[in-house]
Amino acid sequence: MTDDPPLRILHCFRSPVGGIFRHVRDLAMEQSRAGHAVGILCDSSTGGEHEERLFQTIMPYLSLGLTRMAIDRSITPRDIPAFWRSYKEIRSLQPDVLHGHGAKGGAMARLAGSLLRVNRYRVSRLYTPHGGSLHFSRRSWSGWAVFTLERLQEWFTDGLIFVCDFERRTYEEKVGRVFRRNEVVYNGVGEADFEIVPESPDAVNFLYVGMLRxxxxxxxxVDAFAKTERLLKRPLSAMMIGDGPQKQKYLDMMTSRGLGRRITMLPAMNIREAFASSQNVVVPSRAESMPYIVLEALAAGRTVIASDVGGISEVLGKGSDALIPPGDSDALAKAMAESITVPGWKESHLPDREKFHAVFSSKTMASRITALYQELAGR
Known part of the structure; x- marks a missing residue:
């Protein structure tokens, strides 16, 4: 920590699930350890028992507390009373920094912060998109409306933080060139995540972790797994961990191809337990921003094969053979086959571990973000 006095930091976001929740948890813990007072404001209607357990792990770091209230996913008339309730809660906490994450969290932090400024209360207003509204198409009316709102809100923003250069480029393509102070600060994982996970004796060849959509x-x-078996002319093993609206579709797909006994499908579990049960992690997404599963798997010492989407190439390195064109199951099968048959494939195509740690640790992430807070606060 520097000689600057500690900050009072409030993170605002809607849904306490997935990547945003992971990002805020890591950021809050690191900032608290650095001596700052940190709090969280988020939705009360999403998340289950797993998320409740995660909240319990970070409560000791939240000296400004945890505030949960109903926040709709879409824009609705209920946003008006929800905003007023959040504003009164934010005002009572007297933050120096309001950091909004995602579209709804960003709107809440910037509008509340601006109203506080009208009342002559100095507070810095920051925004991290985390993909979110940037997934809309510019050619749709909904996309046009969302990007217009994003542009208007930039006037009430002191700083923007993007989790990868891909996210910043996408923002500039769809919203417009950023005219406020902005930084690219990569997502990071904690020191515990960098401990190598030993491989269990019955580890499967390939692991998929994520939403089933x-x-x-x-x-x-599933398609690439079947093609990998044909390439190698032998049966393999795989595991799919997650849940989602199209789960039955993939179960039917596995059954129709006779893969039901070689691909195991399980609900969400502790990610390090999943890594222990696998040799290689496959991320076949059609779209991403900066997925944590890539960072977690590399930190745990796993081989990663992923679609070349979003900011994944900023992690694995442009031109890496571990990057596959999105939707190309043939190319994915080729990489999967080589990863378990070619000696030294992992070392040749994945980033150096020390360099990866230097850039993608949560301590580095929090240090750079907090430095921006201090700059905007005039310290």
Whole structure:
């Protein structure tokens, strides 16, 4: 920590699930360890027992507390009373920094922060998109409306933080060139994540972890697995971990291809337990921003094969043979086959471990973000 006095930091976001929740948890813990007072404001209607357990692990780091209230996913008239409730809660906490994550969290932080400024209360207003609204198409009316709102809100923003250069480029393509202070700060994982996970004796050849929906490519994974078996002319093993609206579709796909006994499908579990049960992690997404599964798997010492989408190439390195064109199950099968048959494949095509740690640790992430907070606060 520097000689600057500690900051009072409030992170605002809607849904406490997935990558945003992981990002905020890591950021809050690192900032608290650095001596800052940290709090969280988020939705109360999403998340289950797993998320409740995660909240319990970070409660000791939240000196400004955890505030949960109903926040709709879409824009609705209920946003008006929800915003007023959040504003009163934010005002009572007297933050120095309001950091909004995702579209709804970003709107809440910037609008509340601007109203506080009208009342002569100094607070810095920051925004991280985390993909979110940037997934809309510019050619749709909904996309046009969302990007217009994003542009208007930039006038009430002191700083933007993008989790990868891909996200910043996408923002500039769809919203416009950023005219506020902005930084690219990569997602990071904690020191515990960098401990190598030993491989269990019965580890499967390939692991898929994620939502069971076409956007994340489970169908591509199943198709590529079958093609990998044909390439190697022998049966293999795989595991799919997750849940989602199209789960039955993939179960039917596995059954129709006779893969039901060689691909095991399980619900969400502790990610390091999943890594222990696998040799190689496959991320076959059709679209991503900066997925944590890639960072977690590399930190745990696993081989990673992934679609060349979003900011994944910024992690694995442009031109790496571990990067596959999205939707190309033939190319994916070729890489999967080589990863378990070619000696030294992992070392040749994945990033150096020390260099990876230097860039993608949560300590580095939090240090750079907090430095921006200090700069905007004039310290």
């Amino acid at each position: 076409d956007l994340k490519g489970p169908d591509i994974f």
